Amino acid sequence: MKKLAIELTVNGRVRQALVPPRMLLSDFIRQELALPGTHVGCEHGVCGACNVLVGGKAVRSCLIFAVQLDGADLKTVEGFGGAEELHPIQQAFWEEHGLQCGFCTPGMLAAASELLAETPDPTDQEIREAISGNLCRCTGYEYIINAIRSAARKLQAQDAQETAEAV
Amino acid sequence: MKPAAFEYHRPNDLQSALALLKEHADASVLAGGQSLVPMMNYRLAQPEHLVDINRIADLDYVREDGAKLAIGALARHNAVKSAPLIAQHLPLIAHAYEWVAHAAVRNRGTLCGNLCHADPASEMPAIMQILDAEMVLTSSDGTRLVPATEFFTGTYETVRVSGEMLTEVRIPKPPADSGWGFEEVSMRKGDFAWAAVACMLRVDNGKIADLRIAAAGVGDSAQRLTGMETTLNGQTPLVQRFEVAAREAAAELDPPETASVSAAYRRDLICALAPRALNAAVSRAT
Ligand SMILES: Cc1cc2nc3c(=O)[nH]c(=O)nc-3n(C[C@H](O)[C@H](O)[C@H](O)COP(=O)(O)OP(=O)(O)OC[C@H]3O[C@@H](n4cnc5c(N)ncnc54)[C@H](O)[C@@H]3O)c2cc1C
Ligand code: FES
Ligand code: FES
Numbered sequence: 001m002k003k004l005a006i007e008l009t010v011n012g013r014v015r016q017a018l019v020p021p022r023m024l025l026s027d028f029i030r031q032e033l034a035l036p037g038t039h040v041g042c043e044h045g046v047c048g049a050c051n052v053l054v055g056g057k058a059v060r061s062c063l064i065f066a067v068q069l070d071g072a073d074l075k076t077v078e079g080f081g082g083a084e085e086l087h088p089i090q091q092a093f094w095e096e097h098g099l100q101c102g103f104c105t106p107g108m109l110a111a112a113s114e115l116l117a118e119t120p121d122p123t124d125q126e127i128r129e130a131i132s133g134n135l136c137r138c139t140g141y142e143y144i145i146n147a148i149r150s151a152a153r154k155l156q157a158q159d160a161q162e163t164a165e166a167v
Numbered sequence: 168m169k170p171a172a173f174e175y176h177r178p179n180d181l182q183s184a185l186a187l188l189k190e191h192a193d194a195s196v197l198a199g200g201q202s203l204v205p206m207m208n209y210r211l212a213q214p215e216h217l218v219d220i221n222r223i224a225d226l227d228y229v230r231e232d233g234a235k236l237a238i239g240a241l242a243r244h245n246a247v248k249s250a251p252l253i254a255q256h257l258p259l260i261a262h263a264y265e266w267v268a269h270a271a272v273r274n275r276g277t278l279c280g281n282l283c284h285a286d287p288a289s290e291m292p293a294i295m296q297i298l299d300a301e302m303v304l305t306s307s308d309g310t311r312l313v314p315a316t317e318f319f320t321g322t323y324e325t326v327r328v329s330g331e332m333l334t335e336v337r338i339p340k341p342p343a344d345s346g347w348g349f350e351e352v353s354m355r356k357g358d359f360a361w362a363a364v365a366c367m368l369r370v371d372n373g374k375i376a377d378l379r380i381a382a383a384g385v386g387d388s389a390q391r392l393t394g395m396e397t398t399l400n401g402q403t404p405l406v407q408r409f410e411v412a413a414r415e416a417a418a419e420l421d422p423p424e425t426a427s428v429s430a431a432y433r434r435d436l437i438c439a440l441a442p443r444a445l446n447a448a449v450s451r452a453t
Contacts, residue, residue, distance in 0.1 A: 001172050021175035021217070024208075043168045044205035051271050058271040063204040067175055068219060111271065132357050133269025 006070040010035075011079030019066045026050045028066035029076055037077035037106050041135070048134030051107035052076050056117060058110040077106035080113075088154040089113060089147075098147030100138035107134050112148045116155055124149070170207035177219045181226065181334065184218055185307040189330045191216040196332055198280035199243060201272050226334065229253065235337045244273035244281070256340045257298070259347040263290050263365065266349075269357045279333045282318070285325050285388060287423070288359035290351065292319050293389035295336065297367045297379040303335040310334075319388040345369045345377070346452025348444030352436050354427060360384035361428045362436035364392075364444045370452045375399050380441065385422040385433050392416045395441065404449040409442035416441065 003018040010033060017032055029038045029052065041047035043062045050061040053075040081087035086094060089112050099105045108131060115122055115130035122130070127148045128141075136144060176194075178184040188194050194216035197203060206212035220226060220241060227241035229250040236252055247253060248264035267290050268276065281291050282302070295302075295315035302313045304327055315336075318325050327333060341347075351363035366380035378396050383389040398412045422433035 002174075004175065020172070022170045022172050024169070024204075027169075043208050045201060045272060048269070048271060057274045059275050060201075060271055062208070063200050063272075064275065065175070065200075065204075068221060114270070130270055132355070133271050 004067050004070075006067055008069045008071065009073045011075055017066070021065060021067050023066045024062055025052070025064045025066045025069060026061040028069075029061060029074075032066075033076075035076050035078050039103050039106055041103065046135070047104075048107040048111065048131075049104055051110035051134065053079075053110050053113060056114065058114040075110075077109055080109055088158060089116070089151040092151035092154055093144075093147040096147035096150050097143045098139065099144075104134055104136040104138075108136070108144055112151060115148070116152055120156055120159075121152055122148070168208050170204070171210060171213040173214055174216045175219065176216060177222055179222050181223055181305070181332075182307075184220055184223060185305065185330075185332060187216070187218045188332060189307045191218075192329050194218050194329075196220055196280075196283070198240065198283075199272075199276035201268070201276035202280065202284040202286070220332075232337065235339050238278055238336045238338070240277065240279040240332065240334050242278055244268070244276045244278060245270070247278050248273065257338065259298075259349060259365065259367070260291075260294060262347075263294055263349045263351075263363075266290055266351045266353065266356065266360070266363070272357075279336060282336065283325060283327060283333050285319050285321075285323050286359060287322050287386060287388050288361075288363075288384040289389065290349075290360060290363055290365070290383055293363060293381040293383040294349075294365045295338070296381045296389060296391050297365050298338050298341070299379070300339075301337040302333055303337060304331045305334040306331045312337075316391060319390075321387045324388070341367060342369060342377075344452060346448040346450065348447035348451070350440040350444045350447075352440065362422070362433045362440060364437065364440040366441075366444045366448050368445075368448050368452055370404065370449060373403055374401050375404055375449075376401070380444070382416075382420070382437060382441075385420045385437060392441070394419060399445075404445070406442060406446065409445045410438070413438045413441035 001020045007016045026040050029035050039049040041049035045060050045063045051058045052061045111131050127145050176187050195214035197217045197219040226239040228239040253261050300315040302318045304311050347367045349365045351360045353360050360383050363383040368378040369376045378400050381391045395412045395416045417434040417437040422430040424430045
């Protein structure tokens with residue numbers, strides 16, 4: 001099958017690849033980029049486990065073709081932080097028991113990240129709404145909601161500190 | 168669970184997109200992909216050519232066009248939902264969008280793609296019908312305008328023919344004194360409707376006027392409940408009257424029987440939701 005050349009930014013690094021048009025972004029991320037943090041649950045848009053950030057917006061990577069990302073800015077869970085240094089949202093999930101098996105977590109992080117970028121101090125209703133497209137089979141959601149609330153506080157504190165340091 | 172191979176086209180302007188659609192009879196437009204790609208993953212759809220319209224920036228707009236609002240083929244659900252012009256003139260649309268899928272799906276999906284997909288349980292096809300929207304179908308041979316009430320012909324079926332693209336939806340601004348209502352029940356918020364009702368009306372000298380009401384989830388496609396419109400126009404708004412009219416309308420429907428919800432339950436939902444939507448519309452109409 002004819003492959004097409006694409007160039008995109010993945011977690012801050014420019015990457016080039018040749019992809020067959022029918023390759024889903026989720027498969028491209030896991031198989032070609034070898035970033036298995038993005039999970040694939042249903043492959044038809046329902047579970048949200050495959051959510052990634054494209055240009056800062058959460059999207060289903062199972063419902064978009066890799067070839068469509070030519071020129072785009074992609075962030076996967078690996079772009080948040082690693083075991084040595086967790087991103088504040090990850091840290092909050094860790095502290096608040098926002099995950100058990102962790103299958104849904106990468107998608108939850110993408111949804112939470114988009115929410116908190118647009119709404120730094122969300123209401124519980126806004127948090128519930130933001131993760132309404134992400135299924136979790138373990139936590140019962142309450143701990144995830146607590147984690148996102150805590151993440152909002154962490155990010156706000158971080159922002160305040162950065163502003164204070166800049167002055 | 169993987170899509171079949173296809174040839175990928177990514178035109179940068181509308182003319183090239185229309186030329187590609189003309190050249191390849193079995194080409195599909197790829198808009199948000201939020202309905203098409205699941206169908207391809209299941210191999211329910213196996214288009215040989217995909218014409219990706221996501222780079223045609225000219226099609227991404229919600230704008231005022233005299234007495235109408237015009238929404239372009241690349242206007243995404245979330246962009247329409249949060250557009251100031253929609254908040255000002257058509258708050259019904261912003262409100263109903265709360266029930267359409269979830270944030271990540273609305274970030275990609277488009278209104279025009281949603282209408283072309285024509286899922287019978289989809290909200291916007293019902294809403295376009297009560298707003299007297301006009302569908303602008305464009306091909307390389309020209310443009311035709313189709314009223315929303317004539318656009319939907321069945322489950323996943325519209326009057327659009329191969330080679331045509333829905334380039335724009337035009338919606339007349341409703342009169343300032345009109346009121347609207349929208350009610351839905353689905354398994355979980357963001358899922359397709361088990362039943363949904365949308366309506367728009369005015370109250371003229373204490374009587375209902377210009378009532379338009381439509382339902383989704385209860386037939387082959389979203390449909391106007393014209394019997395209710397005839398019965399209630401010119402009448403004083405009374406809850407009991409709404410309930411009787413809703414029961415009559417529900418009796419005439421032929422809703423689908425599915426694993427999760429029976430036809431009888433969908434009829435019951437219409438009996439409950441239509442009066443609620445009408446009450447809300449009456450209280451908003453002043
Ligand atoms: C988990 C999930 C939940 C959802 N819940 C809902 C819901 O509650 N209510 C609801 O209404 N929808 C729901 N959807 C569907 C969603 O709204 C889709 O975005 C929409 O149905 C299709 O729009 P799209 O832009 O993604 O179109 P695509 O998927 O790109 O295309 C859909 C179809 O329309 C054709 N097409 C697209 N654009 C055009 C055009 N401009 N001209 C001609 N043909 C065109 C395509 O060829 C294809 O056949 C849901 C989807 C998912 C994944
Ligand atoms: S794998 Fe993409 S939404 Fe489930
Ligand atoms: S933690 Fe297991 S699915 Fe959410």
